[in-house]
Amino acid sequence: MNKIFSFPPRTADTDYLPSIQFPDKLYHNMARIGTGNQGKIILDRFIVFEGIDGAGTTTQIRLLAERCKQEGIPVQTTGEPTENCIGKTIRRILKGEHRVHPSTMPLLFASDRNEHLYREEGILSWIEKGFWVLCDRYIFSSLAYQTIENDYPLVRELNDRFPLPRILFYLEVPPETAIHRIQTRETKEIYEVLSFQRKVHQQYRKVLSAYKNSGMEIKIFDGTAPMESIHEEMWNFLKKFRY
Numbered sequence: 001m002n003k004i005f006s007f008p009p010r011t012a013d014t015d016y017l018p019s020i021q022f023p024d025k026l027y028h029n030m031a032r033i034g035t036g037n038q039g040k041i042i043l044d045r046f047i048v049f050e051g052i053d054g055a056g057t058t059t060q061i062r063l064l065a066e067r068c069k070q071e072g073i074p075v076q077t078t079g080e081p082t083e084n085c086i087g088k089t090i091r092r093i094l095k096g097e098h099r100v101h102p103s104t105m106p107l108l109f110a111s112d113r114n115e116h117l118y119r120e121e122g123i124l125s126w127i128e129k130g131f132w133v134l135c136d137r138y139i140f141s142s143l144a145y146q147t148i149e150n151d152y153p154l155v156r157e158l159n160d161r162f163p164l165p166r167i168l169f170y171l172e173v174p175p176e177t178a179i180h181r182i183q184t185r186e187t188k189e190i191y192e193v194l195s196f197q198r199k200v201h202q203q204y205r206k207v208l209s210a211y212k213n214s215g216m217e218i219k220i221f222d223g224t225a226p227m228e229s230i231h232e233e234m235w236n237f238l239k240k241f242r243y
């Protein structure tokens with residue numbers, strides 16, 4: 001555990017860049033460098049689920065976690081925004097309880113993510129202990145959602161420091177269908193409007209294409225298919241990564 005929190009010696013250059021400066025040490029035992037042309041750190045056993053609001057990521061994570069447990073695979077489910085203090089603040093903003101400048105949002109999500117990865121009981125520690133980590137949303141959400149109101153390079157720069165998952169599952173659902181699905185939810189969030197979800201949907205296409213050669217496995221599912229059949233397809237895809 002110590003190595004996760006051991007920062008490099010403080011020098012003028014490294015003072016404010018710990019997560020950029022120490023990934024090699026940090027991921028030494030549990031990650032491989034992606035084989036693609038982007039040279040990114042990729043975390044094995046880390047699986048991320050993405051899609052617009054109402055795409056069904058939460059349901060698929062639940063089904064997959066149950067299946068893993070049945071098969072004796074140690075699994076940890078998680079998601080962003082997290083349940084920690086930064087994640088809770090984000091949720092309050094999403095519910096409309098606080099207003100912040102749009103450029104604050106990518107910073108908050110990146111801070112929440114940093115904690116999610118590096119805190120004592122966080123993604124890295126779970127992976128190091130041998131768990132498969134199934135994560136509802138990650139950097140790709142920031143790149144799809146926060147780039148509606150901010151420049152893409154700014155959001156990318158904030159998220160470039162984070163490692164990639166071994167696998168990215170994307171649930172493709174038309175915005176109209178997704179909005180219809182979430183209409184029944186009791187609490188509405190600020191992003192849950194059709195015009196915004198249409199833009200997010202478009203941004204996701206750009207994001208998926210930007211990461212095509214990153215070395216991470218990207219699998220796109222028809223999110224309008226029955227949930228059980230999506231789950232079977234996912235499971236069959238995952239079998240080849242079992243080790």
Ligand code: TYD
Nearest residue numbers: 053080081109136137138141142145146191
């Ligand atoms: P979501 O997973 O939909 O939570 P819930 O279903 O419990 O409401 O996530 C909440 C919202 O947060 C969703 O609209 C997407 C948004 N979000 C971002 O805009 N950027 C991010 O980086 C992340 C992780 C989420």
